[in-house]
Amino acid sequence: MTRISLTVDGARVSDDVEPRTLLVHYLRETLGKTGTVIGCDTSNCGACTVHLDGHSVKSCNVLAVQADGAEVTTIEGLAQDGRLHPVQEAFRECHGLQCGFCTPGMIMQSVDLLNENPNPTEEEIRLGLEGNLCRCTGYHNIVKAVQHAAAQGAGTATAAGAGAGAGA
Amino acid sequence: MTATQERPADEVEREIGRERRRKEDQRLITGRTRWTDNLTLPGMLHLAMVRSPFAHARITGIDTTAAKQATNVVGVFTGADLADSLGACINAWAITTDQVTPDHPPMPADRVTFAGEIVAVVAARSAAEARDAAELVDVEYDELPAALDLKEAAEATADTGAALAHPELGTNRSAYWVFDSAEAGTGGDVEEAIAQARTDGILLEREYRQQRLIPAFMEPRSVVVDPTGEQITVWSATQIPHILRFAIAATTGVPESKIRVIAPDVGGGFGGKLQQTPEEMIAFAVARRLGKPVKYTETRSESLMSAHHGRDQWQRLTLAATKDGRVTGLKVDLLADLGAYVAIVGGGVPVLGAFMFNAIYKFPAYRFQCQTVLTNKVWTDAYRGAGRPEATYAIERLMDELAAEVGEDPLAVRERNWIKHEEFPFQTVAGLEYDSGNYEAATARAKELFGYDELRAEQQRRRESGDRVQLGIGISTFTEMCGLAPSRVLGQLNYGAGGWEHASVRMLATGKVEVVTGASAHGQGHETAFSQIVADRLGVPFDDVEVLHGDTQISHKGLDTYGSRSLVVGGEALVRAADKVVEKAKPIAAHLLEASVDDLEFGGGRFHVRGTDQGIAITEIATAVFAAHNLPDGVEPTLDSEATYDPVNFNFPHGTHLCAMEVDTETGALSMRKYVCVDDIGNIINPLIVSGQVHGGLVQGIAQALWEEAVYDDSGTLVSGSFVDYLLPTAADTISFEIDHTTSPATTNSLGTKGVGEAGTIASTPAVVNAVVDALRPLGVHDVQMPCTPERVWRAINSSGSGGATEGAAAPHFDASTGMEGTVDRTAGAQDGGTDA
Numbered sequence A: 001m002t003r004i005s006l007t008v009d010g011a012r013v014s015d016d017v018e019p020r021t022l023l024v025h026y027l028r029e030t031l032g033k034t035g036t037v038i039g040c041d042t043s044n045c046g047a048c049t050v051h052l053d054g055h056s057v058k059s060c061n062v063l064a065v066q067a068d069g070a071e072v073t074t075i076e077g078l079a080q081d082g083r084l085h086p087v088q089e090a091f092r093e094c095h096g097l098q099c100g101f102c103t104p105g106m107i108m109q110s111v112d113l114l115n116e117n118p119n120p121t122e123e124e125i126r127l128g129l130e131g132n133l134c135r136c137t138g139y140h141n142i143v144k145a146v147q148h149a150a151a152q153g154a155g156t157a158t159a160a161g162a163g164a165g166a167g168a
Numbered sequence B: 001m002t003a004t005q006e007r008p009a010d011e012v013e014r015e016i017g018r019e020r021r022r023k024e025d026q027r028l029i030t031g032r033t034r035w036t037d038n039l040t041l042p043g044m045l046h047l048a049m050v051r052s053p054f055a056h057a058r059i060t061g062i063d064t065t066a067a068k069q070a071t072n073v074v075g076v077f078t079g080a081d082l083a084d085s086l087g088a089c090i091n092a093w094a095i096t097t098d099q100v101t102p103d104h105p106p107m108p109a110d111r112v113t114f115a116g117e118i119v120a121v122v123a124a125r126s127a128a129e130a131r132d133a134a135e136l137v138d139v140e141y142d143e144l145p146a147a148l149d150l151k152e153a154a155e156a157t158a159d160t161g162a163a164l165a166h167p168e169l170g171t172n173r174s175a176y177w178v179f180d181s182a183e184a185g186t187g188g189d190v191e192e193a194i195a196q197a198r199t200d201g202i203l204l205e206r207e208y209r210q211q212r213l214i215p216a217f218m219e220p221r222s223v224v225v226d227p228t229g230e231q232i233t234v235w236s237a238t239q240i241p242h243i244l245r246f247a248i249a250a251t252t253g254v255p256e257s258k259i260r261v262i263a264p265d266v267g268g269g270f271g272g273k274l275q276q277t278p279e280e281m282i283a284f285a286v287a288r289r290l291g292k293p294v295k296y297t298e299t300r301s302e303s304l305m306s307a308h309h310g311r312d313q314w315q316r317l318t319l320a321a322t323k324d325g326r327v328t329g330l331k332v333d334l335l336a337d338l339g340a341y342v343a344i345v346g347g348g349v350p351v352l353g354a355f356m357f358n359a360i361y362k363f364p365a366y367r368f369q370c371q372t373v374l375t376n377k378v379w380t381d382a383y384r385g386a387g388r389p390e391a392t393y394a395i396e397r398l399m400d401e402l403a404a405e406v407g408e409d410p411l412a413v414r415e416r417n418w419i420k421h422e423e424f425p426f427q428t429v430a431g432l433e434y435d436s437g438n439y440e441a442a443t444a445r446a447k448e449l450f451g452y453d454e455l456r457a458e459q460q461r462r463r464e465s466g467d468r469v470q471l472g473i474g475i476s477t478f479t480e481m482c483g484l485a486p487s488r489v490l491g492q493l494n495y496g497a498g499g500w501e502h503a504s505v506r507m508l509a510t511g512k513v514e515v516v517t518g519a520s521a522h523g524q525g526h527e528t529a530f531s532q533i534v535a536d537r538l539g540v541p542f543d544d545v546e547v548l549h550g551d552t553q554i555s556h557k558g559l560d561t562y563g564s565r566s567l568v569v570g571g572e573a574l575v576r577a578a579d580k581v582v583e584k585a586k587p588i589a590a591h592l593l594e595a596s597v598d599d600l601e602f603g604g605g606r607f608h609v610r611g612t613d614q615g616i617a618i619t620e621i622a623t624a625v626f627a628a629h630n631l632p633d634g635v636e637p638t639l640d641s642e643a644t645y646d647p648v649n650f651n652f653p654h655g656t657h658l659c660a661m662e663v664d665t666e667t668g669a670l671s672m673r674k675y676v677c678v679d680d681i682g683n684i685i686n687p688l689i690v691s692g693q694v695h696g697g698l699v700q701g702i703a704q705a706l707w708e709e710a711v712y713d714d715s716g717t718l719v720s721g722s723f724v725d726y727l728l729p730t731a732a733d734t735i736s737f738e739i740d741h742t743t744s745p746a747t748t749n750s751l752g753t754k755g756v757g758e759a760g761t762i763a764s765t766p767a768v769v770n771a772v773v774d775a776l777r778p779l780g781v782h783d784v785q786m787p788c789t790p791e792r793v794w795r796a797i798n799s800s801g802s803g804g805a806t807e808g809a810a811a812p813h814f815d816a817s818t819g820m821e822g823t824v825d826r827t828a829g830a831q832d833g834g835t836d837a
């Protein structure tokens, strides 16, 4: 067992974990952060995507011990002060989800994508989401949602309102 | 209650047809979800399965000693240990009275029949410990010859020494199902049509492969069983909580009333969660044995190898036509791979397709015959469309072939054969009555959106200039039968259950409304769409309606969700239940208003006394009924109502799908440029939800055409056993679509709606393959086998001689021996037809 201390969705947490424990298992089983889900065992689906120190990672691909001292944000910590993140809003507005299983990962990845590139083209969005599988939506409305969020200025401040590539 | 709390009548009527944002989403986008795997109960144990690595083997010994001694392991069980309580996995549809149906024990004790079958289960205090201990279970096998190839398996008999999936049955043939229009009296004799075409007409003989696919819902299957209450509670990631409860009760002897099944949030199904699974039965048995709650959640690898697959057919087709391209007869001869067992609907899947090969066309003669075959691979069953994509693929590919033969535009040849809009209702050669449709309108709109004539002109230019990148235009004018299903028809087909659906509407004292449906959503948006229907019907605010489903204790009666049935069957049940509420409220309204029942009219949520400004809201009546102080004599103090609706007919959405595909003739690389579809799904409750269903359906159908295939190696191991090898499309592989609708309301339900869940998948596969072939037709290519990988396309272009790529193209796109794409032995290319120039 190894002691780790980190911040998850704004809360300081500390636990003893087995060295082999994956971050996603730590989040789900130890912390009860079941908003983050597991869709595969080969790091292909992206359902488990969270932010580690502000950047998206597949939490099935990171050991809990690697997150020691880090700041983790999951889908459950994305809304601030009861206000949805603009990307969350956009997914609802554009019907970017059906069963919703891929959605936490898809939203976390989209937030990261827009932080990196506030005004992505459709192609950039599609490439940016390549590591996240969705079986329900055919991606059409997910792409629209990201475009919509971009138009709302969901990326970093400089992008606000520019809305390039938001053909929705 | 005052008038300000109600909406004006004209606004009330607007709920149906609105792009309501989904009620479901708030939880899903914030991670407040109830997936089965999220559930933790006090003292809960975790299960891990020990699975067979062999496709077919006798189990000669299982040593569980080491596993039992592992830390925190609570129990290890084999099939023999649990034999008396495991129940069985049922087949609900013996398609013929003499169907050969092997017994399906959830955990066989003596013989495994596919790689991935469960032979032992470990229960431990944590999932990791259970998995570790499962590694310690030592199973000895005596390997048996495995029946793997569908065609070979169909021919195998005990005397030939060929492999049998179940040697004790003496055959791999399960059932032979025939429909013949001459025998049924619905049309002529197909053999006559074929003879006629042979001497004086066009005769097309083709063989198409429907590759094996994996539904690959994103949420892995998971089950939790809690035996500690008065009822045994089962949470399962299933599409069919009601059917599952029945199946558990029927096969374990536990009274149905002692079982509660809950499908909480379910992450997609697509038919793949329409199953009573061995995993559910094993978890049920272990929980009862240990008296503790247990949870089992599969890994993705387990899911791909053991959750049922779909499709997997060989289709031999003979189409007879006149020289000017009028079809005179169609004969379909199918081989369908069941896998190792006949799954719950298993053998019925091709039968669901049997009525659809004639599609939107007026064929005078039709024969369908299908042999279902057992093999040592995982069982097959429903996958989005279930039988109808296979049928649509075959006929839409054939119509393109016919057009090429006649030398005309494929849309013109289709139109020559299709049912004209003024001919509805139309009795088809397969014995169905199509109630409504307008193929002309959908096609005209699709051509316009697509820029059909311009793209054809561009295609011509590229052909003439010998452009390296050729343009193909693919067409699919599909229809399907959905809204499963009239119980009487199911009875005639020997299906084990009915096809009705149940709904109830509860009027709460505070004016809120609870709606309970027997349909079981897993991503479709029932809560939103059903709220819209009830809001309109009762004239109450959308937000005041709560839709409950997926729990047999709340929704005591239902037949769940599949076959695009929820709206057209479940929605109609709901309409009827809501109408009963209004009927019940009426005499009470008259009493409270001191008016005659005959003077009342209902609209906008209120009963009005005709010709006065007097009225009362239905929600006020609900409050009055709750108090029950002042009701007419003899009136029951409730407005709550329920309805069970059995559809009178299937439901027939249709549409025209057009795909433009660029094909690099040097590399075989494909690039989809445009996809347009115009679907006629009748009246639309929520256009936003409909668009989502269409997009998602399209991509699943396109994926069959271009990417997906479940491949087994020579020893029966699933090679495409992870998401590395089973190629689900990503956002980067797909494009945005242009979709629109025409509207011919269904005449068989009061909402005028048709199903939409499967339409995109059914339609898109042939549109895409037709586009690929259309691009290459001048090069002599008339078929590319699915999935149309660049390699297969390249080979089709580069092989010469013998007609028909079908046969040669059968080389796996994925080399099972190396797991590498594109390493198939090139010498096989010699037979790799693809040209008939």
Ligand code: FES
Pocket (backbone or CB within 6 Å): A037, A038, A039, A040, A041, A042, A043, A044, A045, A046, A047, A048, A049, A058, A059, A060, A061
């Ligand atoms: S669970 Fe699939 S990538 Fe992490």
Ligand code: FES
Pocket (backbone or CB within 6 Å): A096, A097, A098, A099, A100, A101, A102, A103, A133, A134, A135, A136, A137, B218, B267, B268, B523
């Ligand atoms: S919404 Fe179901 S997998 Fe994406």
